[in-house]
Amino acid sequence: MTSTTEHENAELLARYVEGHTDAAVSASVEAHLLGCPSCRAVVAGLVGPVVDPVWSRVRAEIAAPRHSVLIRALQRCGLRAGDAALLDASRSLHGPWALASFLLTASAALASWSGSVHGLIAYLTIAPLVPVLGVVAAFALPGFLADLTATAPYSMLRLALLRTVAVVVATVPVSVVVGAVIPGVGLLALAWLTPALVLCLLALVVMTWWPPRAAAIGVIVLWLTVVVLCAGADDVTTVLGAPAQLVYLVAAAAAAVLLVARVRSSHAPGGTA
Amino acid sequence: MRTEPDDDAAVLHAVAAGDERALGVLVARHTPWLRVRLLRRYADAEVVDDVLQDTFVAVWRGASGWRGDGEVAAWLWSIAVRRLVSRLRHHKAPTPVGTEQLDTRLASAEDLVLQSVTHGDLGAALLALSPELRTVLQATVLDGLSTREAARLLHLPVGTVKSRASRAREALRRSLVALPTTDARGA
Numbered sequence: 001m002t003s004t005t006e007h008e009n010a011e012l013l014a015r016y017v018e019g020h021t022d023a024a025v026s027a028s029v030e031a032h033l034l035g036c037p038s039c040r041a042v043v044a045g046l047v048g049p050v051v052d053p054v055w056s057r058v059r060a061e062i063a064a065p066r067h068s069v070l071i072r073a074l075q076r077c078g079l080r081a082g083d084a085a086l087l088d089a090s091r092s093l094h095g096p097w098a099l100a101s102f103l104l105t106a107s108a109a110l111a112s113w114s115g116s117v118h119g120l121i122a123y124l125t126i127a128p129l130v131p132v133l134g135v136v137a138a139f140a141l142p143g144f145l146a147d148l149t150a151t152a153p154y155s156m157l158r159l160a161l162l163r164t165v166a167v168v169v170a171t172v173p174v175s176v177v178v179g180a181v182i183p184g185v186g187l188l189a190l191a192w193l194t195p196a197l198v199l200c201l202l203a204l205v206v207m208t209w210w211p212p213r214a215a216a217i218g219v220i221v222l223w224l225t226v227v228v229l230c231a232g233a234d235d236v237t238t239v240l241g242a243p244a245q246l247v248y249l250v251a252a253a254a255a256a257v258l259l260v261a262r263v264r265s266s267h268a269p270g271g272t273a
Numbered sequence: 274m275r276t277e278p279d280d281d282a283a284v285l286h287a288v289a290a291g292d293e294r295a296l297g298v299l300v301a302r303h304t305p306w307l308r309v310r311l312l313r314r315y316a317d318a319e320v321v322d323d324v325l326q327d328t329f330v331a332v333w334r335g336a337s338g339w340r341g342d343g344e345v346a347a348w349l350w351s352i353a354v355r356r357l358v359s360r361l362r363h364h365k366a367p368t369p370v371g372t373e374q375l376d377t378r379l380a381s382a383e384d385l386v387l388q389s390v391t392h393g394d395l396g397a398a399l400l401a402l403s404p405e406l407r408t409v410l411q412a413t414v415l416d417g418l419s420t421r422e423a424a425r426l427l428h429l430p431v432g433t434v435k436s437r438a439s440r441a442r443e444a445l446r447r448s449l450v451a452l453p454t455t456d457a458r459g460a
Contacts, residue, residue, distance in 0.1 A: 058296070061326060
């Protein structure tokens with residue numbers, strides 16, 4: 001269409017680059033630049049060394065490994081770049097965690113499939129413990145994460161919560177799906193999430209006093225006691241009924257407050273801060 | 274007049290094939306003018322450099338999303354101005370979106386008109402607009418942003434952008450109609 005590809009003269013381009021052109025002229029120059037490589041080259045000669053900084057940053061970013069879909073989704077929700085890197089580092093643990101939760105939940109769900117009360121008890125007992133075991137494992141496992149903990153300039157609470165998130169993200173969906181597709185479990189596949197939350201927070205709190213292993217055993221014993229008491233007193237499903245859910249939420253809030261208080265006084269979960 | 278061989282399209286194909294040096298060529302060619310134009314929209318060099326980085330990273334990851342028609346420069350601008358808008362929405366580091374979602378229609382009729390008009394009637398009419406109306410017109414018509422995107426860029430409610438855009442169009446139309454038909458610029 002533009003038969004007259006008369007190039008804006010260098011002086012006009014210089015005035016544009018310096019910001020001395022009015023809105024109409026600027027718009028005209030900008031429209032022209034879109035279709036004119038030689039005028040773009042003139043602009044490049046006028047602006048000084050702006051390319052190298054941009055190029056080095058672009059190169060650094062495309063050289064960095066890309067985060068997983070999950071981490072990028074979390075980043076979109078406001079996760080910081082450093083936290084993303086940390087979560088990505090612990091991604092290697094997702095596989096074992098997911099497998100463990102799958103096996104545990106599947107066995108429990110299969111047990112309850114038979115329709116016996118014992119099967120249901122097994123599911124209700126094991127499912128809330130899966131994320132807890134994952135959280136404890138995140139602190140107890142030797143290796144990369146432990147080294148990182150020792151050296152990273154991280155708030156310990158932040159680190160603890162990040163690990164918990166990583167575990168929950170890796171374990172909970174699998175457990176829910178497995179529970180939901182097995183007949184006989186139904187809504188219970190979601191109802192155990194609140195006790196699981198309480199147990200996770202509790203485990204973190206206990207780990208500010210005890211080593212991870214001892215904390216895990218303590219929390220497991222506590223949960224087993226609750227299940228057994230409910231099973232002995234009444235229908236076992238009361239352990240996940242509405243009144244119980246309320247108790248769990250209160251307990252979760254209390255555990256969260258306690259955890260924050262403990263970490264504020266520089267007791268980090270997992271010991272040796 | 275001879276136009277220089279514009280092999281941006283070829284460069285972009287090489288980028289899509291994973292050639293990092295081709296991306297370097299693209300960055301060298303297009304960073305200067307993109308930077309100047311972005312700084313016109315948002316006068317913070319730090320933010321603009323972040324936007325440029327986002328833009329070329331998005332190109333690297335989505336170069337295959339280029340449809341192969343139209344100016345590469347116009348496509349780059351459409352990515353850059355949207356990256357700017359998204360930077361302004363959440364000031365933390367945004368995640369690059371796939372460029373395939375981006376609209377590449379930019380060399381619009383308005384551009385063609387403006388390309389031939391500098392100090393003509395349209396230019397005068399544009400300058401006669403109040404700054405509020407002009408910035409809205411610039412964001413929506415010239416930069417090819419949607420109403421929602423323009424609202425974010427200008428920190429205005431969507432409704433305000435809509436009403437100002439229609440007022441600006443109306444004002445432009447009236448002042449162009451009011452002028453004696455001196456358009457000797459030829460058809």
